[in-house]
Amino acid sequence: MIQKLISKIEKTHAPIVVGLDPMLNYIPKQIQEKAFKEYGETLKGAGEAIWQYNKEIIDHVYDLIPAVKPQIAMYEQFGIEGLIAFKKTVDYCKEKDLVVIGDVKRGDIGSTSAAYAVGHLGKVQVGSQKFAGFDEDFATVNPYLGTDGIKPFIDVCKEEKKGIFVLVKTSNPSSGEFQDRLIDGRPLYEIVGEHVAAWGEECMGDKYSYVGAVVGATYPEQGKILRKIMPKAFILVPGYGAQGGKGKDLVHFFNEDGLGAIVNSSRGIIAAWKQEKYAKYGEAAFAEASRAAVEDMIADIDGALKNR
């Protein structure tokens, strides 16, 4: 799957991923009203609104981008009905040949971590049959529990040719509370980064590993160091746009080959119609606003990479 991600990045010249993190207040009124008319102001109505909103955005951007990253929390908050919308979204993106990164940030130990790995990336055995539960291509994973939490994901990745992105240095303001604490003079995120590099050795594609890392766009200096610590890890970079990261801050997340990173924007793309910059599209043409925002993001990042 890392090979597919790379080939799609090369084809689109867009090392970007669109975060499908719907909030009801991003969703234009016409979509909400239609869904509520059909299913009432219910969890099912909310799930339907999210799904229709996602679908229209995907239809308008899928040809420009290699990958999407649905954030499962935004679906899980609506219970089962929200997760049905998540699953529909994953399936539809795969139909459109997009690489799907499930931003699930799961992490547990032993058989429990294996269950998450199977549910999101693999297949579960039921009697004599096997079934995929959510079937994303990549999943994000939390490293706090150590190798016991990561290894079961790696086992499934090897079997299914899928991948993970391990949280290393997250984009939020308080990420330093634990991640920046010094251990033998070096921050915890560097130690985690070294583990990511070691875990990744076990399952390599041609040039990059199936085991990637999450490093926030909001920490470019740390990204520069982590790039060197994990030379063969793809870095998933959240925090572009709405959280403050800009194209020029991101060049050091990439290797010399122009690869090695994929930059996420969520709100900046899916709620573009709410920004002054894209207001001319209006609420009805929200998905065209998203397309324009994708084009601008590609130009920003591609431009920064060419000028480095």
Add this chain to the structure above:
Amino acid sequence: MIQKLISKIEKTHAPIVVGLDPMLNYIPKQIQEKAFKEYGETLKGAGEAIWQYNKEIIDHVYDLIPAVKPQIAMYEQFGIEGLIAFKKTVDYCKEKDLVVIGDVKRGDIGSTSAAYAVGHLGKVQVGSQKFAGFDEDFATVNPYLGTDGIKPFIDVCKEEKKGIFVLVKTSNPSSGEFQDRLIDGRPLYEIVGEHVAAWGEECMGDKYSYVGAVVGATYPEQGKILRKIMPKAFILVPGYGAQGGKGKDLVHFFNEDGLGAIVNSSRGIIAAWKQEKYAKYGEAAFAEASRAAVEDMIADIDGALKNR
């Protein structure tokens, strides 16, 4: 909810929690066959088998215990159908007046963490209505992202009078890889423990906080230290039984008042019928074996607390 947990512990004399972490190979053949006959060897069939198995165990143990801890990964691996079984289990346990600790180990930032908090402990707004998604009483939370990840849970806990258990020192062999690393001469888990104590000050019940901690039974010495660092935090203690912890190892997780900890056993209870010790019950009476295992666990822990 921490008050309810405490009053139920005092009433049952059982500072224990039964982990509802079903694996298909724990489930007696008669239940699997019935479910597969009705729904086929499908995800729905698996979900039905899990639900019937859980229900029979709950019916046999609910009067002895204060709380249950369903591990969501074991349900999530079966996709939507598994999560429907999770939700049914949560609802049924609440009907039986059990405190439900959702072992979800979620953790993200800002609005995303808020979405998890709302989905598992709170209510989500849909138009003019509000709905609970999964509606557990407590949830386990991963601290790697710092206060940004925890605060949204605390906000929901205050509103709903619910609680969280933050991972501090987990029970698995590799938990030390990051958690034991020394920062200014002290292990990371102590630093996290200090944060748990500080976060907990914000939302106190009478004597204990709504913000608890997870510390593995397999690390009794660390538990002793963490007990002192977080005097007002309830400690959820996994790793009893199958993972190696014993009653006498656990006394230091408790405060002098005999409270402050709740010990989990999963496999040791729900798959008791597979152990030699409880083999006399046979496969058909698996839930009676579970009841006997609960009684033995209460005696072990209560005995250890009395003899300290």
